[in-house]
Amino acid sequence: FEYEKFVGALNDVQHGLEERLQQWSEYEGSFDRLLSWLSDSETSLKNYAPRSTLEEKQEQHEKYQDLIKIIDSRNRDVKEIVTLADHLEQVRYRTF
Numbered sequence: 001f002e003y004e005k006f007v008g009a010l011n012d013v014q015h016g017l018e019e020r021l022q023q024w025s026e027y028e029g030s031f032d033r034l035l036s037w038l039s040d041s042e043t044s045l046k047n048y049a050p051r052s053t054l055e056e057k058q059e060q061h062e063k064y065q066d067l068i069k070i071i072d073s074r075n076r077d078v079k080e081i082v083t084l085a086d087h088l089e090q091v092r093y094r095t096f
Contacts, residue, residue, distance in 0.1 A: 020088070020091060023084065023087070023088055023091075024088065026084065027081065027084050027085060027088060030077070030080065030081050030084070031081060033077075034074075034077060034078065034081060037074065041067065041070075041071070044067060045067075
């Protein structure tokens with residue numbers, strides 16, 4: 001009977017570890033995608049240069065308006081990453 005309890009406990013631990021590894025993998029993937037997007041956005045902002053004609057200025061304005069929309073849409077992704085990171089941190093402290 002003790003052996004069965006021990007095997008059951010080991011299976012629970014294994015399942016818990018596999019679940020945490022999956023969560024960490026999701027977190028790292030999301031974090032890497034966010035970093036890549038941030039890098040691309042930073043490059044776009046660094047490449048800013050004043051434009052001469054009205055048409056060029058309007059074109060540039062539209063480009064940055066699109067960037068604002070993308071930033072707003074990424075807000076949800078950032079919140080999801082923060083939530084997952086908080087969850088992983090809480091689980092880490094409960095484990096130890």
